[in-house]
Amino acid sequence: MHKLAIEVKDIKKSLQDRDILKGISFEVEQGDIFGFIGPNGAGKTTTIRILLGLYKYDSGSATIMGRDVADDEARKKVGFVIDGDGLYDNMTAIANLEYYQMIYEKSVDKKKIGKVLELVGLADRARDKAQTFSKGMRQRLALARALVHDPEVLILDEPTSGIDPSAQLDIRKILLDIVQNEKKTVFFSSHNMDEVQKICNRIALLDKGEIKLYGHLDELRKQMGKNVLTVHTSSEINQDNLDEIKQKKDFGFYKIQDGNLLFTPSINVKTSDIINQLVKVGIEVDEVAKKESSLEEMYNNIVREAEDK
Missing domain, CATH: 3.30.70.100 (Alpha-Beta Plaits)
Incomplete structure (x- = not known):
């Protein structure tokens, strides 16, 4: 039996008197690249904010690596990329990573920083400022930042949005490497169905605050019978x-x-x-x-x- 990285049970959430999530449940197993898909307004961003402890759910439960999402220990186990890359333009790649590492670990580990820069293919640009990076390189640096405190789970919201096909391929390769060799779990929200199909082994489709499709992608394609x-x-x-x-x-x-x-x-x-x-x-x-x-x-x-x- 696979251990669970994320477990969401009957989560409900309302904002401004509108039901955003209507009792959703899903599980992300350790080692998954889990695709979280759905149209605009479906409730994906709200779900992600709940998983990151930014929103409190109205009812139900949500855990990461067995701990409630509101627990500081759960937050330490998560790396994330949401709402743009969040990088500091006037700081070098190394300085960006040192800053975020200190937030989580209160000290700088240059060896770990070097490792994640190598992992995302930016070791040769380590001392260049973020403002000199292309969109695809910025996304790779944002991934490095999400990894710098060695989390067990990555939560990524549209990590390849607005970048060219070559850069998208780079990100896909990095994510596969992270899961296969670094033993991470990836929760991957995207509008790009082709990309999700290429990289994710399990998915959940959220529409109007409800899960409409959920499970192993290959099995779902057979079950749909269409x-x-x-x-x-x-x-x-x-x-x-x-x-x-x-x-x-x-x-x-x-x-x-x-x-x-x-x-x-x-x-x-x-x-x-x-x-x-x-x-x-x-x-x-x-x-x-x-x-x-x-x-x-x-x-x-x-x-x-x-x-x-």
Whole structure:
């Protein structure tokens, strides 16, 4: 049985008379890269602030490494990157890390600082000021800062937002290294479904203050049982056509991509049913392709269903 790094049980939280979290529960096992996903306004930031001890929950319980999130000992076990990189521009990489290390440990360990700078690939820029760093380098330094007191858990809110694909790849490699070789646990909040799918082994999807999808990613894809049907067409697709197709809720139409129609049909819907309906409304079908549902497609399907209710 895996030990738990984070355990959230029936957490409820209201802000300004609005229910933000409606009794959410999830567990993050030690060694996970846990993806925490959901649309804007779902309650992700509130959850993260509760885990960091910045908000007090109204009811339920939340622990990190077995300690309540409000406990100072729990906070010492967490490193985090939220709300931008939080770096001091006029300080060198080393000075930034020394400052944060003293906050946690009240002393400077140059060996540990050197190790984390090496880990994030910034050892050769250690004496350069943060203001000279690119966005991707700043994010790597922010990760180093989160690691400098040797926490057991990392909580990261959109750590690759606004950086180029090459820098995103760098961050992914660092996170995998942290988990595999440094034996850390990563709680990873992101809007980038492709990135979450590439790096996370377990996920929770939060929507309107409730957990709508939760568990091992590979198992969820099997359980969802939804294949994506891509219909290639050379016909012009007008709004009247779309309106008729959307009326067939079990067809699971959710978007047009590169001139193609994408569906996540219910299990009882045959491909021929969809083709016949398309032809009936005047859409010429050139080719049909099926593939296993991706995390993005599962996400879109669940959020769309919630919006339809």
